[in-house]
Amino acid sequence: MPHSLLIPPDILALHWLGHRHVTRRVIEAFPQGQLFTFRPTDTLRPFGEMAWELHGQTAYTLRSLLDGDWGQPTWNPLPSTDKTTLLAAWDEQVRRIQTGLPGVPPDAFGQMLRLPWGEMLTFTAVIGAIDNEIHHRGQGMVYLRELGVEPPAFWERA
Template sequence: MIEPSVFAAHWLGHRHLTRRVIAAFPPDALFTFSPAPPLRPFGEMVWELHGQTAYTLRGLLDGDWGEPTWDTLPGTDRAAVLAAWDGQTARIETGLPGVPAERYGETLTLSWGEMLVFTAVIGSIDNEVHHRGQGMVYLRELGTQPPDFWDRS
C-alpha cells in the first residue's frame, strides 16, 4: 500500500492542476458555456467534484461513509468556486497525511457497491481527472490555452 504522505501529494497535484483549469475559465463562461447538448458547463462539473470529494473526505477522515448528500449548486461565482476548492484542498493537506495506511485496505459497502477505501478514493480522483479533461477541451473551444496537463505542481 502507498504511504499516506505520498498519496496525499499525488492527490494534491491533481487538485492544483484542476484549480488552474477553473481559474483559466472566463468568469462569464464557467457556468454558461457548453460545447454541445447534453454536456454540462464546467462549473457544474466542478461542484459535482466538490461534493464527491467532500463525501470521500468525510468517510476517509471521519469514518462516516453513510449515504452521500449532494448539495445544490452553492453559487455560480468563480471566486466562490475557487474559495471552496481551496478550503477543501487545505483539508486534504492537513488531514490526509494522518490517515493510517491500513484504512485504505478496509472494505466498505457503499451505495454503488462493495469496495476498498482505496478504490473509493481513487474513484473520486479519477472523476476529477475525467472532468478536468473536459474542462480543458472547453477552454480550447473558448479559444483559451489550458494549463499543461502534466504540470501538477
C-alpha cells in the same frame, strides 16, 4: 482478507493535491462568464457544475476517510455560480486534504466498503474520486479549447 497500501497516505495526499492544483488552474482559465454557462452541446454540463460535483465528491470522500462513516452521500444543489466562491471552497478543501489525509492510518485504506456505487476497498473509493476529477478536468480542457483558450499543462502539478 487484509490489504496493504502501496502508497503511504502522505504520498497519496501529494498525488491528489497535484491533481487539485491542475484542476484549479483549469477553473481559473475560464473566461469571465463562461465557467457556469458554456456547454459545447445541450447534453453537456458547464464545467463549473462539474467542478462543484468534484468538490462534493471530495468532501464526501475526505470526511468519510477522517471520521470512518461512509454513510449515504448528500449531493447538494449547485452552491454558487461565482468563480471566486468556487475557488475559495476549492482552496479550503485543499487545506483539508493537506492536513487530514496524511494522518489516516494506512490500514484504513484496505477496508472493504459498501457504497451506493458498489463494494470496494477504501483505497479504490479514494482513487475513484481522483479518477473522476481527471475525467471532468479533461472535459474542462476540451471546453477551454472550444473557447479558444489554451488549457494549463496537465503535467505541471505544483
